[in-house]
Amino acid sequence: MKLFTHVAFLMLFALPLFASAQNTPLCILKRPKPELPKGYGMLDVQGVVRLRIEFLANGKVGKVVVISGLTKELGQLAADAAKKITFQPKMEDGVRVDTFRVIEYSYSWRISGWGPTTKAKPTPTPTL
Numbered sequence: 088m089k090l091f092t093h094v095a096f097l098m099l100f101a102l103p104l105f106a107s108a109q110n111t112p113l114c115i116l117k118r119p120k121p122e123l124p125k126g127y128g129m130l131d132v133q134g135v136v137r138l139r140i141e142f143l144a145n146g147k148v149g150k151v152v153v154i155s156g157l158t159k160e161l162g163q164l165a166a167d168a169a170k171k172i173t174f175q176p177k178m179e180d181g182v183r184v185d186t187f188r189v190i191e192y193s194y195s196w197r198i199s200g201w202g203p204t205t206k207a208k209p210t211p212t213p214t215l
Contacts, residue, residue, distance in 0.1 A: 114175040121168035124160050132157045136165040136192045144183035165192040
């Protein structure tokens, strides 16, 4: 009878609480802006650098690949900034999993001058 009471308690109270926390999306906590290149005031380049970033289950950033970019230097500076992203890993069935996301760093003229802006673009997780 005691075993039945414990099992019933788990089924009614503990399991529903655990089940609701089993699947959570990737959550980016901090996305640092990239450094500006030397002589950035003389650059005549505006646009977006797109990076494909691997977010590992252990909470670290894995591979960062420049998908499209403006110049090699701006792509590298954006990739360096992406390696400093802090995040909570994606959870599936209560287990942390690796996932991918495309992040965009936009470089554009502003009233205060040239500078980077950041924007995340969610993408479906590829199956490997």
